[in-house]
Amino acid sequence: MLKSDQTIAANTELVKGVSIYLCDLDTDSDIPLSFAQSLLSPSEHARAKRFHFERDQKRFIRGRGFLRYHLSKRTGIPAGQIHLEEGERGKPFCPERQIHFNLSHSRNIAVLALSPSAPIGIDIEFIDRKVDVHGLSRTCFNASECAVLSSLTGDDLHRRFFAFWTAKEARMKLTGEGMSLAPKSISLALENGRPVGYLLPEHPTATLNFVELPIPGMVCCTATLSQQ
Ligand SMILES: CC(C)(COP(=O)(O)OP(=O)(O)OC[C@H]1O[C@@H](n2cnc3c(N)ncnc32)[C@H](O)[C@@H]1OP(=O)(O)O)[C@@H](O)C(=O)NCCC(=O)NCCS
Incomplete structure (x- = not known):
């Protein structure tokens, strides 16, 4: 054990x-x-x-x-x-x-x-990872996702950026398509600016879940096939 x-x-x-x-x-x-x-x-x-x-x-x-x-x-x-x-x-x-x-x-x-x-995808990131948040947002996120990020600053911005990021990575990893599934082709369903599901791609339909890990400053998201 x-x-x-x-x-x-x-x-x-x-x-x-x-x-x-x-x-x-x-x-x-x-x-x-x-x-x-x-x-x-x-x-x-x-x-x-x-x-x-x-x-x-x-x-x-x-x-x-x-x-x-x-x-x-x-x-x-x-x-x-x-x-x-x-x-x-x-x-x-x-x-x-x-x-x-x-x-x-x-x-x-x-x-x-x-x-x-059934298949699963998982992704983790530390929110203090040094990245060009605004540059990567333009490349990877669509207009509604960018609009949410432009209203945030500091820790809130980084946490939300990596929530979007891990949600998209988990979806890429669910089917194994990886980066052949372009980040912008994955559209997140947002509620009060928070990702709660996937709008696109429609097939296969997928569900996202954030997992609370006992590690401060880490975001973890899974993507699974939705129950039909
Ligand atoms: C696999 C991928 C999707 C994610 O890689 P990553 O986030 O750098 O790394 P992670 O640690 O989360 O995942 C790597 C692990 O996933 C697994 N993996 C590798 N290719 C995979 C794929 N196509 N699909 C699912 N899982 C994969 C492997 O187990 C790998 O670990 P290992 O090499 O030790 O066996 C990769 O395609 C990638 O390059 N992503 C680019 C990052 C990016 O620009 N993302 C945009 C987000 S909006």
Whole structure:
């Protein structure tokens, strides 16, 4: 039993059966490095050796170990024997079992969303990440989204910017389309300026949920297929 076994107390409206797990990639507190290393496949061991910086190598090892550990617990397949493949745009999946998952990482934090029944996308960001908020808004957000941001300043602006950003990234990651789904082609449904759903693309229809993580200054959003 690892500390990272604890499911995050997610919003109650999160789709039934979805679990969210959290891992600190820089310490042994959630998954010890040596344990994570013992779970990796030969190709992941080879990939780990290619990292130039030790910190990035350790983050990769813990991140993959964390993923394999949870997939193994869910599927019963020994962690090292889980076969992972990547979709056309790089979304990893497990072909042998009906288990859906998606990962996101930012700095030392990784989150894993596991869904037994349908695809899922997840994205996290720290709101103090240095970005050109106004420039990126013009490139990625549509007129109504930009109008909301232009009425905000300081922390409120950054928090809302990353709420929009993670909502769009989660939608890109849901289907695995990634950046081939242009950010402006994803239109957010807004209520009092807050994202509450997706207007576009219409197919497949998707639901967004923000997840409260016990990490100050972090925004986390999931996108799941809407129940028909
Ligand atoms: C995958 C993508 C969508 C997000 O990447 P990101 O936000 O930089 O990184 P995250 O940590 O959230 O996600 C990376 C993980 O998602 C998974 N992933 C990779 N490609 C994916 C895809 N096409 N779909 C879903 N998941 C994917 C992988 O597990 C990856 O981690 P790994 O390489 O350690 O296995 C990427 O296509 C991207 O480049 N985004 C560009 C950022 C941008 O401009 N966004 C505009 C937002 S409005």
